[in-house]
Amino acid sequence: MIRVELSKMVRSRRTWVTILLIDALPSLVAVLLSLTAIGPRPGTGPAFLSAVLTDGTLFPLAALAIVLPLLLPIAVALTAGEAVAGEAQQGTLRYLLVRPVGRLSFLVAKMVAVMAFVVITIVVVAVTAYVLGVLLLGNGEVTAGSAVVPGGTSVSGTTLSTPELVGRTALALAYAILCMAGVAAIALFLSTVADSPLGAALGTMAVLIASTLLFTLDAADVVRDVLPTRYWLAFVDLFRDPVLWRDVVRGVLLQLAYVVVFFGAAWANFATKDVTD
Amino acid sequence: MIRTHGLTKRFGRVAAVSDLDLDVREGDVYGFLGPNGSGKTTTVRMLLGLVLPTSGTAEVLGRPMPASAAEVLPQVGAMVEGPAAYGQLSGRRNLSLYDAAGRGSRSGRAGRVDDALARVGLSGVDRRPVHAYSLGMRQRLGLAQALLTSPRLLVLDEPTNGLDPQGIRDIRALLLDLNAAGTTVLVSSHLLAEIEQTCGRVGVISRGRLVVQDDLDALRGPTGRQLLRTVGATHGERAAGVLGRAVEERDGERLIVRGEDPAAMVAALVGAGVPVVEVTPERRTLEGVVLDATGAGSDDFSTSDHGREGAA
Structure with missing residues (x-):
């Protein structure tokens, strides 16, 4: 069943259009930055953006910071929100279930397909951003112009060697993927509850927007640490020197908890649900 | 199964x-x-x-x-x-x-x-x-x-x-x-x-x-009645006279006659000079069976009056 879902996802034109659109925004930013060379002042704007003007190899991270808060979650919410409700609305759910496809393996396959979509998207964004970053913004060696430490600059201002930078970038990408797994689990659960795929997607976005809003509200202090978006941007900490693990570790645990709880809820609801569409 | x-x-x-x-x-x-x-x-x-x-x-x-x-x-x-x-x-x-x-x-x-x-x-x-x-x-x-x-x-x-x-x-x-x-x-x-x-x-x-x-x-088994056809309404009327109370319905030359033995009916009619063109045992129709079983009020087989399936 996993293979079926993956093939549906890969063969769907919508998948690639979505990835293209997501990829377009950081690419646009790269072009604008290279044309104007006006970066946000350090400490403002999306993470890393001020750093990339001097070091294009950091642009994949800047791109990640651009797509992670909004574009990617929307795409994930739409894709995962459609997983069950979309098949139900289309009528194909009942025909898949009588093949038979077990209800749990159906949910697992959907989750895997959504995560595969996320991985493809993030890899595409990272690769495009790296290429554009190096081409348009140059790398640290060139702009530094002097005796050359290959690698990049950490957010803390110290220099990172290339293997270090690559390793940390990989970690950051993995972290972003995990954050999206949390979103996907929420959307998948809502997709087993809602009648319409759009309802499930909008519900998920509402959760994320509420979370972002509450995060800025002092009065919401008590719930702040369990908000799904609480540690999303903690991957920036992976580029401090030394790495600031605290938020990253908490973020990982929190996202794992979201995946377990909401995937469990999705299963609990779907396993005994009457399929009447 | x-x-x-x-x-x-x-x-x-x-x-x-x-x-x-x-x-x-x-x-x-x-x-x-x-x-x-x-x-x-x-x-x-x-x-x-x-x-x-x-x-x-x-x-x-x-x-x-x-x-x-x-x-x-x-x-x-x-x-x-x-x-x-x-x-x-x-x-x-x-x-x-x-x-x-x-x-x-x-x-x-x-x-x-x-x-x-x-x-x-x-x-x-x-x-x-x-x-x-x-x-x-x-x-x-x-x-x-x-x-x-x-x-x-x-x-x-x-x-x-x-x-x-x-x-x-x-x-x-x-x-x-x-x-x-x-x-x-x-x-x-x-x-x-x-x-x-x-x-x-x-x-x-x-x-x-x-x-x-x-x-x-x-x-769709037989109902125990025979569908009988003669020639013209006059013969029909005479047939009804011959068969007497066994006739349950008559419409011109067509009669519905209670009785299991069509041969005897035909013999009686022909003996009385009434031509018989057709005799067939009456069978129940599925429609009739269904209407009988579903009773009055649910005889409308085309409308969705309960809306259950629509909701399902």
């Missing part, structure tokens, strides 16, 4: 199906007849494990459903409430996705898909996506999907919906063909004529309850 005991499904306070004892035997072409909203689709969904019964049990192929779904369903082909497919994909691609989701081996896939398409008359189908199909083609594709696994049991909900007369004949011939080759078939429909022409056994559901279940021939 299918046996249910006290099968009941409630949606909230509405009982869609109550206390249903269905009995479909191996080799049957079983017609499951009922107006829209009478609980046909809900029953079919329960048999397939899509809807869980509130109470009662269902056995399919001798195994309890939905508990044994994993063993039972690979041997069952189903079409429930119209076909469904991925609109942006071709018919062939749709079938191969459905097949891949099931248990069939990868190597035999293309062959199974081709066979199924050929059976329903879609073998010449091109790469057009399904959303460009006509209603009839979609219906055929849905049937092909049900036939992919060469099932022992076919469960078809309204299989001729949207087909033109030729398509309906094709499907009927296909079902009888499959049945002759050993496939048990359950067809649900709200069309009396369709059931009457295809099925050997009939179950009639009304407001969630099974009101009739019997062989079609038994249901």
